[in-house]
Amino acid sequence: MSRPNDTRNHILLTAQHLFAHSGYAATGVAEICQAAGVSKGAFYYHFPSKQDVFLELLNRWLAGIETAMQTISQQDQPIPQIFLNLTDMLPSVVQSADGQLPMFLEYWQQASRDPLIWQAMIDPYRRFRQFFTLLVQRGVEAGDFRPMEAEAAGQVILSLAVGLLLQSLLDPQGADWPALARQSVGLVIRGWERT
Amino acid sequence: MSRPNDTRNHILLTAQHLFAHSGYAATGVAEICQAAGVSKGAFYYHFPSKQDVFLELLNRWLAGIETAMQTISQQDQPIPQIFLNLTDMLPSVVQSADGQLPMFLEYWQQASRDPLIWQAMIDPYRRFRQFFTLLVQRGVEAGDFRPMEAEAAGQVILSLAVGLLLQSLLDPQGADWPALARQSVGLVIRGWERT
DNA sequence: ATCAATAAACCGACCGGTCGGTATGTAAAG
DNA sequence: CTTTACATACCGACCGGTCGGTTTATTGAT
Incomplete structure (x- = not known):
């Protein structure tokens, strides 16, 4: 059970929802992080x-x-x-x-x-x-x-x-x-x- | 020959080109103005x-x-x-x-x-x-x-x-x-x- | 079993820059 | 003198991305 991978997937899913709802450009990284209950640091740790x-x-x-x-x-x-x-x-x-x-x-x-x-x-x-x-x-x-x-x-x-x-x-x-x-x-x- | 209407149309056409090329969100008002050779004041005079x-x-x-x-x-x-x-x-x-x-x-x-x-x-x-x-x-x-x-x-x-x-x-x-x-x-x- | 050492995972303040929009000024036309 | 048609300077909010530091998990020596 790898927690990091869970976090990664969670960010992915959250981003998907927000992108779908508001569009790619209109969805900020900060918004994704907040919705995923994760810090910006975590985001950029998992994705470039x-x-x-x-x-x-x-x-x-x-x-x-x-x-x-x-x-x-x-x-x-x-x-x-x-x-x-x-x-x-x-x-x-x-x-x-x-x-x-x-x-x-x-x-x-x-x-x-x-x-x-x-x-x-x-x-x-x-x-x-x-x-x-x-x-x-x-x-x-x-x-x-x-x-x-x-x-x-x-x-x-x-x-x-x-x-x-x-x-x-x-x-x-x-x-x-x-x-x-x-x-x-x-x-x-x-x-x-x-x- | 109404010059203001010309400006209006020119802004419209320029915006169309830029929107088509880069997308609505990615195209800034300043960018439109510069490409149209018009100031921001002119833009917001003609469009709300x-x-x-x-x-x-x-x-x-x-x-x-x-x-x-x-x-x-x-x-x-x-x-x-x-x-x-x-x-x-x-x-x-x-x-x-x-x-x-x-x-x-x-x-x-x-x-x-x-x-x-x-x-x-x-x-x-x-x-x-x-x-x-x-x-x-x-x-x-x-x-x-x-x-x-x-x-x-x-x-x-x-x-x-x-x-x-x-x-x-x-x-x-x-x-x-x-x-x-x-x-x-x-x-x-x-x-x-x-x- | 314990604990120091190291690496992985994560935090959140902060940065330079850009955004849409506004406030104010002004030259020309009527 | 007023209105039209602009120009310029500026505003606060927000953007993606960075960075120094903290917490948590893992490992290896004792």
Whole structure:
């Protein structure tokens, strides 16, 4: 039972909450420390900088998504069903804890400006795109989908996911987003199925 | 020729550039003033606060998109073609000037946190959704699309647009985004067309 | 078992600098 | 003389990060 590691994780989780609530720039290190019940010294003992905390949060998040997607895609089910299953886990994967969905936007924004964050995000992102493309290909080969440009189709699915996530962030109460996601993906998939 | 109005617009444009480049939080008022060749006094003469500048930028942007979409949708063409035309103008509409695409993310992020910004964004956003839904309905009634849940379909189109925008922001060089958008929308639309 | 020695973990005052915003002054226009 | 359209100087709050010092845990010799 290592207390230092507990402190580290506690800082990480607290920072995640505050970043999600107020944004990266608007959240001060002092604020994180106070909320975590830890001194500034402890913070800088465990992390070289505020950005470093953010980076670790991002890496953990991306790794979590990747493993979840891998797990689901290895189910022995028809491809269209796998797409629906992936859609169902979309909300839960993006928010590892409650209310963590805003971090999605925070990650994206930082990535589009900070080269370090960008570098951490771009490779997993490209793997996601590749992942969806491969799923579509498998679907075409299995005869579930009609022949089509798999790369564009994978792009469509990814865009759909990203777009839904972003909208649910803007207007969480405006719709039943998990249900809407399922319906949307279903509508696209049905248009692709062999008739 | 009103010089004060020129100054106002100049401040607005300069702020837009800087916000797009470095983000809202990271761009200081002093920085805007210096880049615009104007004193802080001039800035606060024309605007009550930094946030107010942002808000006006947002309103202009939304109004621009709305009129552009209205114009295109009134073309006398089959609905599927109108969707493709809308897709083609997507890149140009989102960036009123060069390099202004990052403002999209900036607007979204602020809207998801600041109630004032949110209020300015949510109504136009809902109109956009309604707009796409109506287009789909027109398409179904005209016999271009097979019967379908128009609301979900409209949601799909909007999600696709938002998702593509966000991705093009993350990896501008990673793909030919206008072409990819056209291909993606085409792929979805084709799946909905009457066969 | 005890205790000195060392390292790890942590504290909080403090630093230079930057922030959004304000107060005051002023030159030109009407 | 008043109003408009600015410019300049300045304010207190806050920022990320540092630093000298203190507490706690671990180790090794006795």
